Amino acid sequence: MVTEKNRQDNENVQRMPAEEMYQREIDALIASEKDPVPSGWRMSPRSVLTYITGGRAGRVEITPKYIGNRRLVEIAIATLVTDRALLLIGEPGTAKSWLSEHLTAAINGDSTKVVQGTAGTTEEHIRYSWNYAMLIAQGPSDEALIKSPVYRAMEAGSIARIEEISRCASEVSDALISILSEKRISVPELAYELPAKKGFSIIATANTRDKGVNEMSAALKRRFNIVVLPTPSDLTSEMEIVKTRVDQMAANLELNARLPEADVVEKVCTIFRELRSGMTLDGKQKLKPASGVLSTAEAISLLAGSMALAGSFGNGTITDYDLAAALQGAIVKDEDKDSMVFKEYLENIMKKRGSQWLGLYKECKELNK
Helix, strand or coil, X not given: CCCHHHHHHHCCCCCCCHHHHCHHHHHHHHHCCCCCCCCCCCCCHHHHHHHHHCEEECCEEECCCCCCCHHHHHHHHHHHHCCCEEEEXXXXXXXXXXXXXXXXXXHHCCCCCEEECCCCCCHHHXXXXXXXXXXHHHCCCCCCEEECHHHHHHHHCXXXXXXXXXXXXXXXXXXXXXXXXXXXXXXXXXXXXXXXXXXXXXXXXXXXXXXXXXXXXXXXXXXXXXXEEXXXXXXXXXXXXXXXXXXHHHHHCXXXXXXXXXXXXXXXXXXXXXXXXXXXXXXXXXXXXXXXXXXXXXXXXXXXXXXXXXXXXXCCCCCHHHHHHXXXXXXXXXHHHHHHHHHXXXXXXXXXXXXXXXXXXXXXXXXXX
């Protein structure tokens, strides 16, 4: 439970965990619960779905956290009711981590048991490690044991999150296979075995761009129920996602700027979708795609950056000058290749779109000389 001191401390925190940011909504859903609640959960699967996709709980409006295929969210929630772990796969920016965080926030009220997968992630990050000073002085003991987020989730009967699992080495995969199969962790140094309490599960995320980093074994994949999160199917859907997330980010950041107008959001999403797919939205003209990942998440960050420019150095309203600077940084990642791709896009597409695009075209051309 969040105390008054926690609230005061959170005023100086850059980003609060989901369960604190949306505590009012979670409390309202718990208070109005009418359906059976699984062991270890704080609310029913139906209420978790409402929290994720939006709705009402009594008099409280529940804001949608994930805008997309509702059935995929239902499958993800239903998976966590069983003893199967959940693997969310998708292109960069398809809200895998965002959905993972909000699922654990709604189910357990704690989304902070996280292992960030990297090339440096080891088996110890999944199982446990030791305070070596205490280990040398006293030998193996409960006090010297450092529990991993997965260990703590098993102990509490809650959900642990593993981000970018495909970036982890094979030893991490092997440790996970054992944990997901046996639902227990052995600590031979203490002659002890920790069984997972009811409610324990793991939500992992994997990026389709990282398939070649460390390919997950078939044995590990069999321990997961896999849900593939697609990129937004159309421009309208992507605009809605971008606008919603920018609104949420702006509320937590001191950007001193007005929210972007609908036409600004539309321009950014249009440019990103076209350069991402290598085709204009009407399908009439092929384009050279940019080398960078022009995802929905990148579009959200770009607009937040544009707001920061407008608030810090302008009049608080995003101008073509602000937007062009942010677009240049987002699109031109490889100076040699992307600069030429963007120049061709400016001359062949943006320049011909009429007066509404003319100001942005001129500012982008000036920067991308």
